[in-house]
Structures are given as structure tokens and as C-alpha cells.
Amino acid sequence: MRSLIFLLTILSFGATAQQTGPERYTITKRLEAGKYAVVSAHPLASKAGAEVMKAGGNAFDAAIATQLALAVVYPEAGNLGGGGFLVATLPNGKKIAINYREKAPGKAHRDMYLDSSGQPIVSKSLEGHLAAGVPGTVAGLIATLPYAKLPLARLVVPAIRLAEQGYIITAAEARGLNRARASFLKLNTRPVAFVKDTDWKEGDTLVQKDLARTLKLIAEKGAAGFYEGETAQKVVEEMRRGGGIISAEDLKAYHAEILQPLQFKFRGYDVITMPLPSSGGIGLRQMLGMVENQPMEDWGFHNPKSVQLMIEAERRAYADRAQFLGDPHFVKVPVDTLIDKNYLARRMADFTPGLASLSARVPAGQIRESDQTTHLSVVDAAGNAVAVTTTLNGGYGCDVVVGGAGFLLNNEMDDFSVKPGAPNMYGLVGNEANAIAPGKRMLSSMTPTIVLKDKKPLLVTGTPGGATIITSLFQTLVNALVFNLDADQTVNAPKFHHQWLPDVVYIEKGFPDPVKYSLERMGYKFTSRESIGRTELIKITGKNKLEAVADNRGDDSAAGE
Numbered sequence: 387m388r389s390l391i392f393l394l395t396i397l398s399f400g401a402t403a404q405q406t407g408p409e410r411y412t413i414t415k416r417l418e419a420g421k422y423a424v425v426s427a428h429p430l431a432s433k434a435g436a437e438v439m440k441a442g443g444n445a446f447d448a449a450i451a452t453q454l455a456l457a458v459v460y461p462e463a464g465n466l467g468g469g470g471f472l473v474a475t476l477p478n479g480k481k482i483a484i485n486y487r488e489k490a491p492g493k494a495h496r497d498m499y500l501d502s503s504g505q506p507i508v509s510k511s512l513e514g515h516l517a518a519g520v521p522g523t524v525a526g527l528i529a530t531l532p533y534a535k536l537p538l539a540r541l542v543v544p545a546i547r548l549a550e551q552g553y554i555i556t557a558a559e560a561r562g563l564n565r566a567r568a569s570f571l572k573l574n575t576r577p578v579a580f581v582k583d584t585d586w587k588e589g590d591t592l593v594q595k596d597l598a599r600t601l602k603l604i605a606e607k608g609a610a611g612f613y614e615g616e617t618a619q620k621v622v623e624e625m626r627r628g629g630g631i632i633s634a635e636d637l638k639a640y641h642a643e644i645l646q647p648l649q650f651k652f653r654g655y656d657v658i659t660m661p662l663p664s665s666g667g668i669g670l671r672q673m674l675g676m677v678e679n680q681p682m683e684d685w686g687f688h689n690p691k692s693v694q695l696m697i698e699a700e701r702r703a704y705a706d707r708a709q710f711l712g713d714p715h716f717v718k719v720p721v722d723t724l725i726d727k728n729y730l731a732r733r734m735a736d737f738t739p740g741l742a743s744l745s746a747r748v749p750a751g752q753i754r755e756s757d758q759t760t761h762l763s764v765v766d767a768a769g770n771a772v773a774v775t776t777t778l779n780g781g782y783g784c785d786v787v788v789g790g791a792g793f794l795l796n797n798e799m800d801d802f803s804v805k806p807g808a809p810n811m812y813g814l815v816g817n818e819a820n821a822i823a824p825g826k827r828m829l830s831s832m833t834p835t836i837v838l839k840d841k842k843p844l845l846v847t848g849t850p851g852g853a854t855i856i857t858s859l860f861q862t863l864v865n866a867l868v869f870n871l872d873a874d875q876t877v878n879a880p881k882f883h884h885q886w887l888p889d890v891v892y893i894e895k896g897f898p899d900p901v902k903y904s905l906e907r908m909g910y911k912f913t914s915r916e917s918i919g920r921t922e923l924i925k926i927t928g929k930n931k932l933e934a935v936a937d938n939r940g941d942d943s944a945a946g947e
């Protein structure tokens with residue numbers, strides 16, 4: 387059974403998937419499905435996931451095919467040259483997390499982004515070859531493969547087709563490519579598919595032949611098709627031409643990690659989420675733990691009392707993030723304490739209802755508006771649930787395409803704390819725990835999350851949004867589990883965000899003015915942002931009843947049956 391509640395046809399070209407030429411597609415914001423569903427940032431990527439599930443694949447097959455398709459049709463965040471996290475639950479009760487976060491190259495060092503007087507050179511960790519960490523995505527896909535049913539070569543088919551035949555770009559994509567044009571021209575050492583003689587416009591076709599070749603090598607050779615041989619060689623040559631430091635040894639040594647997810651209870655639900663090197667799982671546990679025993683449902687959704695409590699929980703969790711969190715292979719992180727109930731109760735001991743707490747006074751960071759990470763959620767008929775968040779960090783990463791290989795490299799090195807207390811592009815600060823070291827993974831906020839009710843998946847969710855990821859997840863879970871908002875409101879209700887420093891509350895367009903005024907009287911300062919997060923949610927409402935919601939904030943779209 388399938389009923390489309392909101393179906394927006396944005397483009398309708400004559401070609402079909404079987405014919406040569408760009409594919410037609412529609413954006414589906416909300417979908418009810420009986421067997422399987424996938425929701426991602428792009429309709430063609432969701433469609434790729436649905437295609438492989440229809441062909442006998444499960445949610446893991448779909449997660450792989452969707453990510454590969456996103457690497458083609460969503461170049462600002464979908465990627466081969468970035469990294470990500472996967473959290474999944476299986477019908478037999480098994481739970482897994484896969485860490486394929488990028489690593490600092492072997493030649494990286496602690497002060498590599500500082501000038502001679504010890505000050506950060508901001509552009510250095512953000513733009514160009516030196517900003518890139520060793521990519522993890524392809525290793526992550528290969529680590530996912532044992533849980534999938536179809537061969538890798540089948541899962542790469544939709545991505546190769548989209549790269550070879552091209553796809554029709556939306557207005558938002560045209561704007562993104564045009565904005566990045568000057569940077570692409572400045573930073574690349576070879577011509578790139580993202581730049582043409584004239585500006586991009588809605589309805590143009592983007593063809594990526596080099597990327598198709600790279601995808602074919604992955605299809606044939608798996609991880610070795612990327613981390614060794616022709617593609618690895620192209621990365622190393624690109625680094626030499628552009629002054630980067632990723633080496634053949636860095637690529638060959640890269641491995642994804644299979645981890646136990648972070649698991650905790652919230653009001654009787656089981657929350658299954660990402661452990662370190664994501665700060666997201668710990669942050670989410672802290673925020674939920676700090677509000678768990680308060681009667682927020684009595685106060686009401688978007689009531690000043692509930693919003694204030696949540697802001698103060700956010701502030702405290704981000705303060706801990708800055709102080710304690712980093713790659714656990716390199717630093718000792720007191721995880722058990724940070725997520726302990728009594729510790730969280732003590733953290734909130736100085737909370738005064740009706741009065742804003744004060745964050746320490748340090749210079750405010752520049753928060754760059756960007757949503758260029760991407761999340762996908764998948765559920766299949768067997769009951770597998772998969773949540774994946776993946777990123778290049780900034781939009782189009784470091785803006786460098788590997789010459790001849792057609793994929794963009796990340797600028798994830800900026801997620802390290804380049805200097806204690808110096809804000810990164812999201813205004814996040816950190817210290818020694820997240821300092822740069824060779825082979826170390828930079829701290830992330832990405833928080834793919836699954837909520838179980840009576841041991842079965844209820845919510846499969848996640849979002850991009852840099853620093854706002856953890857607060858978006860926090861609010862998504864509170865919206866659904868405490869305020870009982872429906873799936874659509876859970877995703878689309880305006881959000882608010884506090885990250886300790888700078889000491890302001892970011893509010894999204896549509897956040898109710900009366901609530902803002904009440905909080906201003908308590909001492910809070912506000913800054914407006916166009917949007918916070920782009921959440922993808924699948925809610926399992928009963929046996930064979932899936933509700934997939936794609937965030938209204940972008941071209942996000944659901945597919946399923």
C-alpha cells in the first residue's frame with residue numbers, strides 16, 4: 387500500500403531510467419509504506435535504495451546504494467572522498483555501529499594550521515588540498531557489505547548510471563554550484579565537471595564521466611579499487627600538484643571500524659546511537675538525561691519552560707564536548723562518567739528556572755550557514771533499520787576534485803581543534819582531546835540514531851547541520867517521545883540551538899515570537915538562522931506500517947513500497 391500525501395513534481399523529462407539520458411524524478415516529502423522505505427537528501431538517491439530493495443536487497447544494500455548515488459547526485463555532501471557513521475539494528479537483536487570517519491594523514495601535525503605567531507590560518511583547514519583527511523566512505527561501504535545481500539557490483543549500478551547519463555539539477559543545486567564556481571577554479575589543478583562555461587541553471591544536466599570510472603573500479607575491486615591502484619595513484623598525484631599530504635600509505639592503511647553503538651534508556655525507550663569519535667551519541671544521552679525527569683509534556687511543546695530547560699541541557703552538553711571529547715584511540719575520555727545519571731543530575735544542579743545561565747566569556751565563533759552533511763534512514767521488510775550520516779564537512783568539502791577521478795575531497799581537518807579554544811567553522815571550540823595527530827580521527831557531531839520500543843525499531847533518524855546536529859536530534863526525540871508530535875511535525879517544527887559558546891540561542895525561521903520574548907526576559911540572547919538541520923525520519927507505526935518523512939528544508943525525498 388502506498389499513498390502519497392504530498393507529491394511535488396519538479397521535473398518531468400521524457401527519458402526513463404532504462405533509456406539513455408537524465409532520469410526524471412519527483413520529490414516525495416511524506417510516504418506511507420508497507421514493506422520498505424528509504425529517505426535521503428535526494429530523490430534519485432532514495433530511488434536507488436528502493437531499487438535495490440525491490441531487487442531483493444535489504445536495508446544495508448539500500449544504505450550502500452543510496453550513499454553511492456548521493457556521491458553522484460548530491461555532490462555538496464554525498465561523497466566518496468569524505469566519511470561517515472552507520473548505526474543499525476537487526477531483527478535478531480544485534481546492533482552495530484560503523485565508524486568510517488576520515489583520519490588525519492600520517493604527515494599531519496598538531497600545529498599545521500597555525501601561523502608563525504601561533505594563530506590559526508582559518509582558510510588552511512577549510513580550503514584546498516591540505517584541508518582533507520584520509521577518506522573513509524568507501525571503506526565504510528565495504529564494511530557494511532557483510533550485512534547486505536546483493537553483490538557490491540549490483541549496488542553500484544544506479545550510481546554509475548547517474549554519473550554516466552547525468553541527472554537534472556534543481557534550482558538549489560544550480561545555486562550551490564554557481565556559488566562554489568570561483569573556488570573550484572581557484573583550487574583545482576585539472577578541469578572539473580562542476581564548472582562549465584556559463585552559470586548552471588535549474589534543469590541542466592550534470593554528467594560525471596571520471597566519477598563513473600572511479601565507481602566502476604570500486605564495483606570491480608572493492609576497497610582496493612579506491613585505496614590502491616589507479617584511484618589511489620590519482621589521489622597521490624592530486625596531492626602533489628596541489629600541495630596536500632595524503633600519501634599512498636595513508637590510503638592503503640585506512641580501515642573502517644565496527645563498534646558497539648552507544649545505548650541508553652530514555653523514558654522506557656532504548657536509544658541506539660553513535661559512540662566516539664562522534665560526540666553526538668554522548669551529547670544526546672547527556673541532553674536527554676538532563677531533562678528526562680522533568681514534566682515537559684505538562685508544560686507543553688514550545689512552552690518557554692520546556693524550551694529553557696532544553697537550552698540549558700544543550701549548553702552543558704556542549705561545554706563537556708569542548709572539554710573532554712576526542713578520538714578514544716588517542717585520548718582517554720571519561721565516557722562512563724559523562725553519561726552517568728548522577729553526573730547529569732549534578733550538571734543541572736545550578737540550573738535556575740526562569741533565569742539564563744552564563745557560558746564562560748570567550749570570543750564568539752563565526753557560525754557559517756551550511757547544511758552540507760547528509761543523512762539517510764532505511765527500514766526493510768525483515769525489520770533491519772539503518773541510519774547513516776555522511777559528510778565532506780563543508781559544502782563540496784575542500785572544493786578539490788581528484789584530477790581524473792571525479793570525486794571531491796573533504797575538509798574534515800577543520801573538525802579538529804586546530805588550537806585550544808579557537809572556534810572551528812561551526813563556532814565549536816575544543817582542546818587537547820581533539821588536537822591533531824597523525825592517524826587520529828577528528829571529533830564529529832554526526833548522530834545517526836535508532837529508537838527502539840519494546841526492542842523493535844520505532845524511529846530511524848539523523849540530520850546534517852554541523853554543531854546543530856546533536857540539538858536537532860535531541861529535539862527530534864523529545865518532539866516524538868515526550869510531546870507526541872506526529873512524524874511530520876517532529877521533523878519540520880522550528881528548532882532552537884545552544885552550543886555553550888557563543889552564548890546565544892540560535893532560532894530557526896518560524897520559531898514562535900512569544901516564546902522568544904519570554905526567554906529574552908530571562909536573559910537569553912537570540913540569533914536567527916534560516917534553517918537548523920535537515921532531518922530524515924522513518925517511524926514504524928505498526929506491523930508493515932512505515933511512515934517516512936523527508937525534511938521540508940531541502941530537496942529531501944522518500945521512496946518505498
Ligand code: DON
Nearest residue numbers: 756757758759830831851852
Ligand atoms: O562531523 C561533523 O560534525 C561535521 N563535519 C558535520 C558537518 C555538517 O553537518 C555540515 N552541515 N552543516
